[in-house]
Amino acid sequence: MIELVIDQRRRRLAPGGFEVGRVLPFAKRRMVGPFIFFDHIGPVELPAGIPDDLDVLPHPHIGLSTLTYLFEGEIMHRDSVGSEQVIRPGEVNWMTAGRGITHSERFERARREGGRAHGIQAWVALPDADEECAPTFAHYDLNDLPTFDETGIQGRLVAGEALGLRAAVKTHSPLFYLHWALAAGARTQLPAEYPERALYVITGAIEVNNRRFEAGQMLVLSSGQPITVTALVQSIVIAVGGESPGQRFIDWNFVSSSKARLEQAKADWRAGRMKLPDLDHDSFIPLPPDPDSPVRIKS
Numbered sequence: 001m002i003e004l005v006i007d008q009r010r011r012r013l014a015p016g017g018f019e020v021g022r023v024l025p026f027a028k029r030r031m032v033g034p035f036i037f038f039d040h041i042g043p044v045e046l047p048a049g050i051p052d053d054l055d056v057l058p059h060p061h062i063g064l065s066t067l068t069y070l071f072e073g074e075i076m077h078r079d080s081v082g083s084e085q086v087i088r089p090g091e092v093n094w095m096t097a098g099r100g101i102t103h104s105e106r107f108e109r110a111r112r113e114g115g116r117a118h119g120i121q122a123w124v125a126l127p128d129a130d131e132e133c134a135p136t137f138a139h140y141d142l143n144d145l146p147t148f149d150e151t152g153i154q155g156r157l158v159a160g161e162a163l164g165l166r167a168a169v170k171t172h173s174p175l176f177y178l179h180w181a182l183a184a185g186a187r188t189q190l191p192a193e194y195p196e197r198a199l200y201v202i203t204g205a206i207e208v209n210n211r212r213f214e215a216g217q218m219l220v221l222s223s224g225q226p227i228t229v230t231a232l233v234q235s236i237v238i239a240v241g242g243e244s245p246g247q248r249f250i251d252w253n254f255v256s257s258s259k260a261r262l263e264q265a266k267a268d269w270r271a272g273r274m275k276l277p278d279l280d281h282d283s284f285i286p287l288p289p290d291p292d293s294p295v296r297i298k299s
Contacts, residue, residue, distance in 0.1 A: 001209050001225060004029050006218040008040055018044050018054060020121075023200065023218050025250060032220060033196040033242030034173050036064065036255055037123035040202070040216070043072065046107055048114035055106040059285040060274045061097035061123075062265045063131045063248075063255040067169075067177065068093040069158055070119035071202070071236070073110065078277040079103035083137040089119075092140040092158060094169055098126065100265065101135035104280045120202075120238060122177070125255050127245045130172045144168035152186030152231075155179060160242065163191070175242030182206070182231035190227045190239055197221045197241035204235025252288060 006029065008021030021040035024032065032038075046054070058078075068075065070089045077085045077093050080102040086109075087093045095103060107117060126133070146165040147156045155178060159169040162176035176194060182204070190197060199208070200218040207230040213219060221227055221241075229237065248255055251262040268274050269287050276284060 001222050001227065002211070002219050003222050004220040005213070006220065008216040008218075011039075013056060018042075021216055029220055030250075031125065031196075031244060031248065032198040032240060033175055033194060034124045034127075034245050035122055035175075035198075035240050035242070036125045036248060036250060037121075038200070038218070038240070039121045040200075041117060041119045041121060043116055043118035045116055046073075046110035046114060048110070048112065050107060050111050056104060057283050057285045058102050058104045058276050058280055059253055060100060060102045060265065060269050061095075061253050061255075062100050062261070063097060063126055063257075065094060065096045065124045065126060065172065066103075067122045067124060067159060068105070068119065069122075069177075069179070073107070073115055073117040073119065075117075075119075076106045076108045077103060077137075078106075078280040079135075079137055080275045080277050081135050081137055082278060084279055085137070085139045087139070090142050090145070090156065092145065092169055093137070094140065094159070095137045096126070096130075096133065096135060096172070098130065098133035098135045100268070100274055101137075102274055102276050102284070104277060106280075122240070123255065124171070124173075124175065125245045125248050127173045128257060131256060131261075138170060140167070140169050152183035153188050154181040162193070162239075173243055173245060176240065178239040180229075180237045180239065182229070182235045182237065184231055184233050187228060187230045190221075190229065192224055192226045194241045195223045195243060197223070197227070197239065199227070199229065200238045200240070202236035202238060205232040206230060206235055206237060207232055
């Protein structure tokens with residue numbers, strides 16, 4: 001029923017940046033369905049006047065889509081296809097890198113006014129046919145994401161299809177991303193309709209298979225059986241999963257089915273051949289001087 005439990009590991013996004021909870025990739029489980037990267041941002045209080053180095057400066061991607069989803073706060077997104085879009089709680093920024101895109105993420109409102117930052121950034125590996133597609137960006141507001149409200153259970157389908165609902169977010173492979181808000185004592189069920197699934201506890205504590213799990217833990221689930229989730233206290237839970245795209249390699253911010261393609265992407269970034277965002281091109285994140293060798297990613 002539960003294959004593996006992954007505890008978030010604290011990672012600093014930049015030398016002067018704040019820490020996030022890194023969940024995927026993990027040594028014993030690199031992907032869940034097409035989800036190849038999963039960071040828990042915050043919750044953190046950002047005072048007015050925070051330095052620029054707390055922002056995520058322009059950086060590149062290939063072979064993946066980024067999915068940004070917030071519980072609190074606001075982030076300004078700018079990218080090399082000309083997008084400039086604020087994301088707020090309950091909305092989705094979906095950026096498809098394909099053959100290559102660059103973007104930045106800045107806490108501009110918090111810098112002006114102060115405020116909290118809390119959310120999830122996930123990467124979704126593209127299927128073979130779409131790895132080299134044209135880069136795109138799309139924003140989806142609250143009206144694009146179906147919700148449900150039952151006794152003690154509120155939820156939003158962030159992307160994909162689940163529980164008989166379908167989000168407007170355009171995806172490239174079968175997947176789901178579900179946000180549950182559960183009152184203490186509430187019980188709900190995650191169906192077995194996808195081959196790979198995981199639960200991540202954002203806040204609170206839940207019980208699955210008579211075991212207690214708390215904030216910062218991801219439960220990777222066995223396939224083929226529905227899972228019952230009971231909230232031991234008021235809790236927020238994210239459920240994700242879908243169909244695996246197959247073998248993937250990851251190196252820095254790049255994902256590909258080809259090691260050679262990763263090397264080409266790194267060479268392009270070093271040489272300045274990847275366009276920076278028109279509205280944010282005065283600085284960027286350089287390629288790490290001694291990047292790790294590509295890691296084989298297999299679901």
